[in-house]
Each structure stands twice: as structure tokens, then as C-alpha cells.
Amino acid sequence: MVLEEKWPVLTWHGQAAGWLRVWTDRGRAPRTIDAYARGLAEYLEMCEREGVDPLTATRTQSGRRPRRTG
Numbered sequence: 001m002v003l004e005e006k007w008p009v010l011t012w013h014g015q016a017a018g019w020l021r022v023w024t025d026r027g028r029a030p031r032t033i034d035a036y037a038r039g040l041a042e043y044l045e046m047c048e049r050e051g052v053d054p055l056t057a058t059r060t061q062s063g064r065r066p067r068r069t070g
Contacts, residue, residue: 003033007041013054016040 003020004011011017020040024033047054 003037007037009041009044009048010037013044015055016044 004017010020020033020037023036028036044054046052047057
């Protein structure tokens with residue numbers, strides 16, 4: 001499955017998809033890329049929800065998302 005199909009938010013941010021392609025081209029394992037994509041998608045969705053630019057977000061702004069437990 002193409003990562004952008006699994007996490008559509010990646011298509012809205014060309015630099016995010018490009019960053020993932022770099023790691024794919026460097027030979028990272030598919031599960032590693034999948035984990036990177038999932039985390040990146042969650043971050044981008046949080047930025048969209050909070051109205052924060054993902055490229056200029058501060059630690060305080062990006063730390064707003066609740067931590068997962070379990």
C-alpha cells in the first residue's frame with residue numbers, strides 16, 4: 001500500500017512525502033518507513049487541528065498533543 005493512501009495528510013505536505021522517500025531510498029525497512037509515516041501523519045494532523053504551521057511549530061506548540069498510554 002502506498003503511504004499516501006494510508007495517510008492522506010501526507011499528500012497535502014509535499015516535503016513530508018519527500019522526507020519519507022529519502023528514507024525509503026536509503027533502504028530503511030518497510031516497517032520502519034511505516035512507523036515514520038504514522039508518526040509524521042499524526043503530527044501533521046495535530047498541526048492542522050491546532051492551526052499550526054508544521055514547518056515553524058515550536059516545541060510548545062507541537063507538544064500540545066496528548067501522549068499515548070499503553
